[in-house]
Amino acid sequence: MKTLYFLRHAKSDWGNIDMPDHQRPLNARGRKACAKTGVRLRKRGFNPGLVLCSIAARAQETLNAVMSAAGCNWPVQMEPELYGASADRILGLIRQQSDAHDSLLLVGHNPGFQDIVMGLAGEEKPAGALARIARKMPTAAFSELVFDTESFQKIGIGTGCLMDFFTPKDKTMV
16 A cells, blocks of 8 residues: 655745745744644654655745654655646656655645645545545645555556545644
């Protein structure tokens, strides 16, 4: 089985409107959201085989803050193509990954993340999660999809089961 996790970057700082988009850091609310997410992931023993992270500053800062709060140091590969990637491009990146890993965490952006999660999920375990994602995949949202395959190359539209979806605002968050 293969598992994909998607973590949308946390809330970014728009204080300097002249700053290039890919250089924007997180704001205070975003950093707080990362801490909540990291604690929740630590409590569930989260340990992805590999992390693919967008080169955007806000994505990297999100990942670093989540790892710090989780008390982990996951293997990370910076992936320039995740910045602004469409669902099709994200699926292409997933299919290029080595099957030596059973799981991948992708850290990046909308609308690509919302589109790919909706596209890959053929079913869901937490009832109503897909409807929530269809309405909005907010900043710092996390989702988990499981696939009944031994190869990332065989992952396709509608072949996954959405097993978890949460946001820092969820009442069940730590």
